[in-house]
Amino acid sequence: GENVEQHPSTLSVQEGDSAVIKCTYSDSASNYFPWYKQELGKGPQLIIDIRSNVGEKKDQRIAVTLNKTAKHFSLHITETQPEDSAVYFCAASSPGDYKLSFGAGTTVTVRA
Amino acid sequence: NAGVTQTPKFRILKIGQSMTLQCTQDMNHNYMYWYRQDPGMGLKLIYYSVGAGITDKGEVPNGYNVSRSTTEDFPLRLELAAPSQTSVYFCASSFSTGQNEKLFFGSGTQLSVL
Numbered sequence: 470g471e472n473v474e475q476h477p478s479t480l481s482v483q484e485g486d487s488a489v490i491k492c493t494y495s496d497s498a499s500n501y502f503p504w505y506k507q508e509l510g511k512g513p514q515l516i517i518d519i520r521s522n523v524g525e526k527k528d529q530r531i532a533v534t535l536n537k538t539a540k541h542f543s544l545h546i547t548e549t550q551p552e553d554s555a556v557y558f559c560a561a562s563s564p565g566d567y568k569l570s571f572g573a574g575t576t577v578t579v580r581a
Numbered sequence: 582n583a584g585v586t587q588t589p590k591f592r593i594l595k596i597g598q599s600m601t602l603q604c605t606q607d608m609n610h611n612y613m614y615w616y617r618q619d620p621g622m623g624l625k626l627i628y629y630s631v632g633a634g635i636t637d638k639g640e641v642p643n644g645y646n647v648s649r650s651t652t653e654d655f656p657l658r659l660e661l662a663a664p665s666q667t668s669v670y671f672c673a674s675s676f677s678t679g680q681n682e683k684l685f686f687g688s689g690t691q692l693s694v695l
Contacts, residue, residue: 470640478621501681512585512671512686513624558623562681567612567631568639569684571623 471496473561475572483580488546490575492559495540499561502535502542503569507556516557517544549579582607587672587687594662594694602657602690604672612675613655614639614684615647617668624671630655631677662694 472495482488494502500521505513519526519533519542526533530549535542542561546553556576560569588603606613611632616624626639630649644666646658655674659666669691673684 473623475623503681503683505684505686510688512673512688513684514686515683518683567675567677567681568614568626568629569624569681571616571625573621573623 471499471561471563471570473559473570473572475559475575477575478573479576479578481578481580482549484549484551486549488544488549488553488577488579490544490557490559490577491541492543492561492572493539493541494561494570496561496563497537497540498563499540500564501562502533503560504531504533504544505558505560505571507558507574509555513558546577549577551579551581553577554579584608585672585674585685585687587670587690589690590688591691592693594659594692596662596664596694598662599658599660600662600692602659602670602672602692604655604657604687605653606655606672606674606685607653608674608676608685609652610674610676610685611652612677613649614673614675615645615655615657616671616673617641618671618689619668627657627670659692664694666692667694668692 503518628647
């Protein structure tokens with residue numbers, strides 16, 4: 470099955486700086502790569518996703534890049550704010566497979 | 582819409598006890614999932630369902646059972662609870678359009694087995 474590795478496990482950044490989280494996946498057939506944000510005491514929420522037919526997608530201060538050759542994808546958060554502090558999960562799935570394989574998560578702390 | 586609703590929010594079980602975690606969604610989603618979240622381990626899929634009457638095992642199904650008699654409800658049953666089942670459980674749903682779509686998660690059930 471699909472194996473997704475996520476780094477780093479924790480990330481502390483100064484408010485206003487950028488944060489980058491990286492994930493690698495094992496199944497070259499995977500074609501869907503979402504990112505979820507989990508705030509304390511809540512369930513994960515989708516913040517952005519990318520499909521294998523594009524290399525980059527941006528939504529305001531967040532962006533995701535995909536390198537299919539290297540089988541890795543990254544989340545970029547610019548101009549970080551205190552409300553960006555949360556746990557972020559990457560995930561991947563293959564065509565026709567509705568089961569997401571999640572990374573272990575990254576705890577992001579934005580220092581004021 | 583309430584979205585995905587899970588009950589209870591917290592529960593403490595003794596070893597060997599049984600319980601059912603309830604999950605209901607009001608978005609008419611055909612796909613529903615149960616995940617468990619352990620520290621540093623991400624989310625692991627326990628069971629999933631692609632529609633009423635259809636369920637299938639995920640990565641970590643041992644010790645659990647599910648049923649899907651209606652589109653809205655997808656309860657998770659723990660038989661003979663063990664300390665290894667101490668975890669946070671999340672139910673999720675999605676609407677299949679032929680390709681992968683957004684998962685909507687409930688707020689979770691924190692379960693301790695002592």
